[in-house]
Amino acid sequence: MIAQSLSGAWQMREVNSSKWLSATVPGGTYTDLLAAGQIPDPFIGENEKEVQWVADRDWEYCQEFIVTPELLGEDRVELVCGGLDTLAEIALNGQVLGQTNNMFRTYRWEVKERLFSGINTLTVIFRSPVAYIDAHQKARKLPTLMNGGMAHLRKVQSHFGWDWGPRLPISGIWREIKLEGFSAAQLGEVHLQQHHDQGKVSLTATVQIEQWNANNLNLELYLTHPNGKTQQVTASEKGSNEPIRLVLDIDSPQLWWPNGLGAQPLYQAQIKLTDHGRCLDDQTFQIGLRQLELCQDPDPWGRTFTFVVNGVPIFAKGADWIPADSFPARLTPEHYERWIRDCAAANMNMLRVWGGGYYEDEAFYDLCDRYGILVWQDFMFACAAYPLDEPEFLENVQVEVQEAIRRLRHRACLALWNGNNEIEMMWGLWKKHKSLTAACDRFFYQQLPAWVAELDPDHPYWPSSPSSGNFMQKTNSDAFGDTHLWQVWHGLKPFKYFRRRFTRFASEFGLEALPSLETITEFAGTNPVDLDSQGMHHHQRSVGGNDKMLYYLLDRFRLPVSFSDLVYLTQIQQAEAIRIGVEHWRRNRPRCSGALYWQLNDCWPVTSWASVDHAGHWKALQYAARRFYAPVALSLEEDGSLVRVFVANDHPQPWQGTWHWSLETLNGEMVETNSEQLTASPLSATCLHEFDFARAVKKYGAAHLVFTAALFSGDQCLSRQTTLFAKEKQIALPDPELHWTMTQEEDHLVMAVTANAFARFVWLQLEGSNSIFSNNFFDVVACETVQVSCPLPAGWTLEQAQCCLHVRSLADVVYTGSKVSDAVKHLLLGLKPASLFTRIIFNFIE
Numbered sequence: 001m002i003a004q005s006l007s008g009a010w011q012m013r014e015v016n017s018s019k020w021l022s023a024t025v026p027g028g029t030y031t032d033l034l035a036a037g038q039i040p041d042p043f044i045g046e047n048e049k050e051v052q053w054v055a056d057r058d059w060e061y062c063q064e065f066i067v068t069p070e071l072l073g074e075d076r077v078e079l080v081c082g083g084l085d086t087l088a089e090i091a092l093n094g095q096v097l098g099q100t101n102n103m104f105r106t107y108r109w110e111v112k113e114r115l116f117s118g119i120n121t122l123t124v125i126f127r128s129p130v131a132y133i134d135a136h137q138k139a140r141k142l143p144t145l146m147n148g149g150m151a152h153l154r155k156v157q158s159h160f161g162w163d164w165g166p167r168l169p170i171s172g173i174w175r176e177i178k179l180e181g182f183s184a185a186q187l188g189e190v191h192l193q194q195h196h197d198q199g200k201v202s203l204t205a206t207v208q209i210e211q212w213n214a215n216n217l218n219l220e221l222y223l224t225h226p227n228g229k230t231q232q233v234t235a236s237e238k239g240s241n242e243p244i245r246l247v248l249d250i251d252s253p254q255l256w257w258p259n260g261l262g263a264q265p266l267y268q269a270q271i272k273l274t275d276h277g278r279c280l281d282d283q284t285f286q287i288g289l290r291q292l293e294l295c296q297d298p299d300p301w302g303r304t305f306t307f308v309v310n311g312v313p314i315f316a317k318g319a320d321w322i323p324a325d326s327f328p329a330r331l332t333p334e335h336y337e338r339w340i341r342d343c344a345a346a347n348m349n350m351l352r353v354w355g356g357g358y359y360e361d362e363a364f365y366d367l368c369d370r371y372g373i374l375v376w377q378d379f380m381f382a383c384a385a386y387p388l389d390e391p392e393f394l395e396n397v398q399v400e401v402q403e404a405i406r407r408l409r410h411r412a413c414l415a416l417w418n419g420n421n422e423i424e425m426m427w428g429l430w431k432k433h434k435s436l437t438a439a440c441d442r443f444f445y446q447q448l449p450a451w452v453a454e455l456d457p458d459h460p461y462w463p464s465s466p467s468s469g470n471f472m473q474k475t476n477s478d479a480f481g482d483t484h485l486w487q488v489w490h491g492l493k494p495f496k497y498f499r500r501r502f503t504r505f506a507s508e509f510g511l512e513a514l515p516s517l518e519t520i521t522e523f524a525g526t527n528p529v530d531l532d533s534q535g536m537h538h539h540q541r542s543v544g545g546n547d548k549m550l551y552y553l554l555d556r557f558r559l560p561v562s563f564s565d566l567v568y569l570t571q572i573q574q575a576e577a578i579r580i581g582v583e584h585w586r587r588n589r590p591r592c593s594g595a596l597y598w599q600l601n602d603c604w605p606v607t608s609w610a611s612v613d614h615a616g617h618w619k620a621l622q623y624a625a626r627r628f629y630a631p632v633a634l635s636l637e638e639d640g641s642l643v644r645v646f647v648a649n650d651h652p653q654p655w656q657g658t659w660h661w662s663l664e665t666l667n668g669e670m671v672e673t674n675s676e677q678l679t680a681s682p683l684s685a686t687c688l689h690e691f692d693f694a695r696a697v698k699k700y701g702a703a704h705l706v707f708t709a710a711l712f713s714g715d716q717c718l719s720r721q722t723t724l725f726a727k728e729k730q731i732a733l734p735d736p737e738l739h740w741t742m743t744q745e746e747d748h749l750v751m752a753v754t755a756n757a758f759a760r761f762v763w764l765q766l767e768g769s770n771s772i773f774s775n776n777f778f779d780v781v782a783c784e785t786v787q788v789s790c791p792l793p794a795g796w797t798l799e800q801a802q803c804c805l806h807v808r809s810l811a812d813v814v815y816t817g818s819k820v821s822d823a824v825k826h827l828l829l830g831l832k833p834a835s836l837f838t839r840i841i842f843n844f845i846e
């Protein structure tokens, strides 16, 4: 096989315009117009409004190219389009090859007869996606809660806007485009499957070959082990068109594990088609050896929902993943690496690829394999009724999902195929649409699972998220299936609501926070940054979102004077909400087997539920995730003067160590303290102790005490928790007189932070850098020193870093107004129409 890329420099223009502009492929309209200086950056201020016209127009892309003589010498030449977004008409040298209407599919055309040996011209015309969905919605009104008409088009649904994303329906060639030439034969479908039996693993490759002019075909399977060693098996093919099976027993197989449970040894499997030793075609796959199932066994509470990897039931820890940029083609493998590395660094082992985005790039799955991040893969349907009763639509979707299954089924990281996002949950609203209801039931509960079972019998299928497993029956139940728990945030319930929910698997729950000040400055300008500015409103898409953020902030804190403190406090509230939920569900393992919070990332700079903002700055939540997702983690269940201490142990073996605890005043007067040995049971949580501090609380006052517990392996502190006995707004925090030292250890900075009195939520910032600290937004008790490290930013000196470090804590926040005015504001925020509306709905859903 010979390939010739057609990616790179192209030309683009509005259809019928005479003005050609330079374009980049892969790419799209918005990014090309931006690069050509034709539109302002849609991510800044309210520019998004100014650029809506782009998606209303039709656009033409064009490239002239010369085909290499070798390629023209092949028997067969195909034009391969890895992604056309979306309504494209493709013409080669003036002859139309075809039209497309699904950005998730790969399209191939045989083009040898149409290619010249001189200059060739390829043109692709993209029709307006907005005009298309409007016209189709007019002809047939599909019910949805957002973006009327989007469900008619197989395009990223959130391109039309979402409650965290802008409406920027880009068009263009968004994935690789190339020519491929073949002679004599070519590889068709390749299916790799593993068979595990008592420590032995065999690999089977079932390979389809298309041949037209071969006489001595050989098919080879090469396996390269993680240590470089290779194994190989060969079969010869004598002209039949039956699939060929190659089986290889793997020497000393090394198992792949999710992050935190073991290593991720990766093997390369290469399939090579040769004729008299000449390679005709080949394909390479990265694989990891593991078994995986989703156990749904009856138990005293209902039915489990537990992923079992290599026989070990795991607690899934992670977040929901949305497209990492509104313009997908500009994401590089380096971007993906940073995202996935940040997940592994926060002790995550699972991401859910959400159904309103797209089937991700190979780079994404490569990295998930490499970092041990399991993927809960949604099919691309979200929050709408799809016209699955229209044969043409269904046929289009069938090709799309089958391609996605074939592309991803060999992946070590793949854990689950999931039908859609929230369609089962919403369907109660759409029951009266009889034909759509029947089609939805048929598709997600019969057809799609049958296709998955046929093409990928080795992975489980789940019809919807959330789902009970059955259409419109008790969705979001704590007895079975997965749940989306939006009573906190949309329903304005207190965080402790999570503790009343004994879900089997929480696949969505979240709270918004502001992104970092750097990111805000980038999109909203510097002066004055104010939550009520146009720019801040524009970059907030959840209805009443800013009010809800303030509502939650005022539940526990007071209204700060500075905007930077508003960022700090909203981020702390977000981290606290998710921590309370996750710790509760980990305490209730195995009743609960997973927590994926909404959401990991953003597609543009925005105020949202993300734990890492669009620029890659970690919010307080991402740091908290590193702590509450730690493999061995302490948690405290406080209730008035009662404190129950738990340790969750994700290892399949018991864990032994010591734990220390102390009850002291905020100024450091010790009330009680002790330390003990402990053994934490495997794959569960162990209650270490239940304290009742009623007497101490009476003596010292609830607003003056802090309880701390810490877990040690030798003298290494693995997990640490503190709890107060009153809300922060009721406590007069003493000045902790924080002081710190900074030293350099090779390419790292090491900070030692000491407090003279209890310091709440200590926040380190290295101004001008995006360095990730080993810990942040943590508590320090009186006279304690906590060590934190971070990479020394490239090109920096220690002295420079010392000047740029800011260390502060909650005691530094200056409040505006009074406790009474804050209380009134809190009350009023909860009564705002948008808040009331979602409150009523989510109380009703519960």
Ligand code: BMA
Pocket: 162, 163, 164, 383, 421, 422, 484, 508, 598
């Ligand atoms: C969930 C998601 C998204 C949405 C999020 C926040 O339901 O599936 O549709 O962005 O809630 O509202």
